[in-house]
Amino acid sequence: MSVRGALRTTALGLSALALLSAAVLRAVRAALRPVERLNAELAGIEEAGLGLRVAVPSTGDALEQLAGHVNLLLGRLDETVLRCRSFTADASHELRTPLTGLRTRIELALTAPEDGEAGETLRQSLRDVERLQQIVEDLFVLAGMDSGDDSAREVLDIGALVETEAGRRDPPVPIAVKVEPGLLAEGNRPRLSRLLLNLLANAERHAASLIEVEARADQGEAVVEVRDDGPGIPPADRDRIFERFSRLDSARSRADGGSGLGLAIAREIAVSHSGRLYVGDGAAGARLVLCIPLARRR
Numbered sequence: 001m002s003v004r005g006a007l008r009t010t011a012l013g014l015s016a017l018a019l020l021s022a023a024v025l026r027a028v029r030a031a032l033r034p035v036e037r038l039n040a041e042l043a044g045i046e047e048a049g050l051g052l053r054v055a056v057p058s059t060g061d062a063l064e065q066l067a068g069h070v071n072l073l074l075g076r077l078d079e080t081v082l083r084c085r086s087f088t089a090d091a092s093h094e095l096r097t098p099l100t101g102l103r104t105r106i107e108l109a110l111t112a113p114e115d116g117e118a119g120e121t122l123r124q125s126l127r128d129v130e131r132l133q134q135i136v137e138d139l140f141v142l143a144g145m146d147s148g149d150d151s152a153r154e155v156l157d158i159g160a161l162v163e164t165e166a167g168r169r170d171p172p173v174p175i176a177v178k179v180e181p182g183l184l185a186e187g188n189r190p191r192l193s194r195l196l197l198n199l200l201a202n203a204e205r206h207a208a209s210l211i212e213v214e215a216r217a218d219q220g221e222a223v224v225e226v227r228d229d230g231p232g233i234p235p236a237d238r239d240r241i242f243e244r245f246s247r248l249d250s251a252r253s254r255a256d257g258g259s260g261l262g263l264a265i266a267r268e269i270a271v272s273h274s275g276r277l278y279v280g281d282g283a284a285g286a287r288l289v290l291c292i293p294l295a296r297r298r
Contacts, residue, residue, distance in 0.1 A: 091135075145268055154186070169204070208228075222294055227282060
């Protein structure tokens with residue numbers, strides 16, 4: 001082959017390579033264009049805030065799947081942000097109430113110290129401080145649970161734990177405890193103790209004359225019932241009482257000094273132990289039922 005022919009062949013090869021490169025570049029740009037649009041939409045959502053979603057193309061390929069997964073993630077983020085905002089607002093309100101009462105009493109005592117009894121002012125102030133302390137402690141517990149803090153677990157005797165926690169209480173009414181022996185379940189002792197404490201404290205606030213606690217085995221579960229003979233819980237509120245800072249329009253309101261977090265914490269502890277906590281039917285008063293799986297026999 002002559003030099004002229006070789007140069008012509010090389011030139012044709014380079015031209016073909018240039019055309020092929022240009023075609024590949026156009027194809028890549030065309031393929032990336034939907035991704036660029038998706039990226040632009042995400043940037044717009046970041047600036048606009050909650051509630052927006054990206055367009056899902058009907059391409060039937062990985063890009064459609066990616067856009068769908070992005071929208072699912074955005075939905076979960078929206079729910080998390082809204083829950084955090086609601087929780088922060090409720091917590092602020094709950095903390096403000098006893099703080100306002102505490103400040104008012106102190107200001108009145110300082111303004112006219114001769115018009116009131118210092119002892120009564122201090123007693124009322126102490127009640128406000130105790131409620132503040134309870135709310136703060138409950139917030140710490142929830143923060144630990146929300147962060148995924150799952151402490152070490154061991155095999156526990158649920159009946160013995162019920163007897164221990166009930167024996168530590170000083171309820172305003174008699175408390176009757178009935179437990180079956182050998183109710184072994186795997187769990188975190190401090191968390192389950194806190195769960196039982198919250199159920200007992202709730203019953204103490206509402207019982208008229210008697211609290212009954214029973215622990216038994218039933219179909220592979222350890223079942224703990226805490227019953228009181230108070231005003232009971234309306235069927236419409238039986239799920240709502242487990243919401244954080246829930247407010248009930250009934251005699252079982254939080255005017256009795258509860259933090260509004262006790263039953264929410266109790267249910268979350270139950271769920272973290274693969275269990276359930278619910279309001280059962282009863283002839284009178286409230287009947288709270290805890291169910292957690294029994295430990296497997298080895």
